[in-house]
Amino acid sequence: CHEGGSPPDPADPLPEHFANKRPFVTSDAVRSRIALLAFGLRGDVEPFVALAQALHKRGHVVRLLTSPDFIDFCTSAHVDAVATFPGVDVVQAALVPLEGPNVDEKQSTFIERSLLKLLDDAGGCREALLAAREWSATHACEVADVLEELAEFQPSLVLHTMSAQHQALRFEHFHGVPAVPAHFTSGHAEHVANLNPPRPLLFAVSGAVDCATANGWMRVTGPWCLKEEVTAQDFLEYKALGGLRRFVEDSTERPVVFSHGSMRSLGVPPVCWLALVLRAMRSVGRRAVILGGAAKLDALGQQLVDGGLSDIGHDHEMLRRFAREKVHFVAHAPHCWLLP
Numbered sequence: 001c002h003e004g005g006s007p008p009d010p011a012d013p014l015p016e017h018f019a020n021k022r023p024f025v026t027s028d029a030v031r032s033r034i035a036l037l038a039f040g041l042r043g044d045v046e047p048f049v050a051l052a053q054a055l056h057k058r059g060h061v062v063r064l065l066t067s068p069d070f071i072d073f074c075t076s077a078h079v080d081a082v083a084t085f086p087g088v089d090v091v092q093a094a095l096v097p098l099e100g101p102n103v104d105e106k107q108s109t110f111i112e113r114s115l116l117k118l119l120d121d122a123g124g125c126r127e128a129l130l131a132a133r134e135w136s137a138t139h140a141c142e143v144a145d146v147l148e149e150l151a152e153f154q155p156s157l158v159l160h161t162m163s164a165q166h167q168a169l170r171f172e173h174f175h176g177v178p179a180v181p182a183h184f185t186s187g188h189a190e191h192v193a194n195l196n197p198p199r200p201l202l203f204a205v206s207g208a209v210d211c212a213t214a215n216g217w218m219r220v221t222g223p224w225c226l227k228e229e230v231t232a233q234d235f236l237e238y239k240a241l242g243g244l245r246r247f248v249e250d251s252t253e254r255p256v257v258f259s260h261g262s263m264r265s266l267g268v269p270p271v272c273w274l275a276l277v278l279r280a281m282r283s284v285g286r287r288a289v290i291l292g293g294a295a296k297l298d299a300l301g302q303q304l305v306d307g308g309l310s311d312i313g314h315d316h317e318m319l320r321r322f323a324r325e326k327v328h329f330v331a332h333a334p335h336c337w338l339l340p
Contacts, residue, residue, distance in 0.1 A: 035155035036064045037146070037164035039085040041262035041294055042332075044161045045070045047184065047204055047224035051159070052079045054224070063153050065164075068142050069296075073332050076234065076241075077226065084146045085164070086135040089264075089294065147171055159202070169195075186212045228334040240330055244289065244338075247328040255287040255328070257338060262294040270295035274304070275312045275319065282322045289338070292331040301329035 034055055038048040045066055052062045056079075064074055065084040074081035136143050146167045150158065158179045160168040168179035181195075182202040203212045206223045213220070234241045248255060258277050265273065274290070274297050281288045292298030303309045305324045310316050323329075 031059045031061055033061045033155045035150055035153055035158045037160035037168055038066045039164040040161050041088055043262055046226050049074055049077050049079050050224040050226040082149055083143045084149055086132050090135050091131050186210050228336040230334050230337045244330050255289045257289045259291040260293040260295055264294055271300055271312055274300050278319045287326045289328050298329040298331050
């Protein structure tokens with residue numbers, strides 16, 4: 001469906017590298033193999049998970065390439081996913097110190113320029129790619145090579161987030177498979193408008209959030225919203241949601257849910273966030289569910305419960321006992337069930 005403009009005219013001429021490809025067929029009898037590259041935070045990955053579900057229902061074979069942090073999330077959404085990218089936090093840690101003088105200013109600059117740094121090798125933005133490559137080389141057991149994974153999958157189309165553009169274009173160059181970018185803010189349109197050869201640009205955002213006019217190669221699709229589907233299999237005892245359900249149902253008192261999403265605080269380490277939440281909940285005597293998010297508070301919380309994280313403060317032992325008895329930590333959870 002198209003929002004903010006008329007559908008593209010099928011008679012519009014396509015660039016040569018698109019025109020030479022067989023047209024996509026949505027019939028169940030002929031299925032296309034589509035690769036999705038999502039390098040970024042949850043806000044970048046979730047729309048691609050929703051897209052993967054929709055394409056799968058139309059009979060296409062879809063594989064999502066992302067970072068290790070989101071494999072469990074993709075699996076819970078029944079999407080075939082492979083870890084090929086480092087986490088954004090890995091790149092940030094390599095480029096910007098989390099402590100030291102002027103850290104707020106340095107991190108603010110990183111946040112403003114991080115996407116551009118991740119796009120390609122040009123324009124003096126090589127640091128992020130080099131950091132990502134170095135991490136991937138030393139963590140080969142955790143991630144697969146993007147180009148090798150694409151070559152093995154043999155897609156007929158690659159859709160990608162802006163920060164995965166470099167890898168998508170390299171695969172297009174060597175294998176002739178069209179790479180089509182999707183973005184979630186109108187501020188990125190100018191960056192891809194001059195790509196050669198030209199290609200469709202998918203703008204997957206609600207008009208209530210950001211506006212873009214469908215023109216030229218711009219296609220305004222509207223948002224790709226994930227429809228959470230929770231089944232009984234998701235709550236088996238050995239799964240993360242099984243433990244969460246036991247915690248929620250263990251008392252008639254509904255717990256307070258904390259989710260910081262993809263936010264990171266400038267100059268404030270995540271352990272301080274965790275300490276703030278635990279002290280607040282302890283002071284009012286409430287149980288809590290803490291979702292990990294980009295700050296990975298679930299991993300920090302588990303360290304605390306296991307006796308570590310001594311730098312949380314002088315009340316370390318008190319917070320550890322409270323967390324063990326009154327708090328459940330989980331990386332993510334379906335909001336449709338947790339927050340009905």
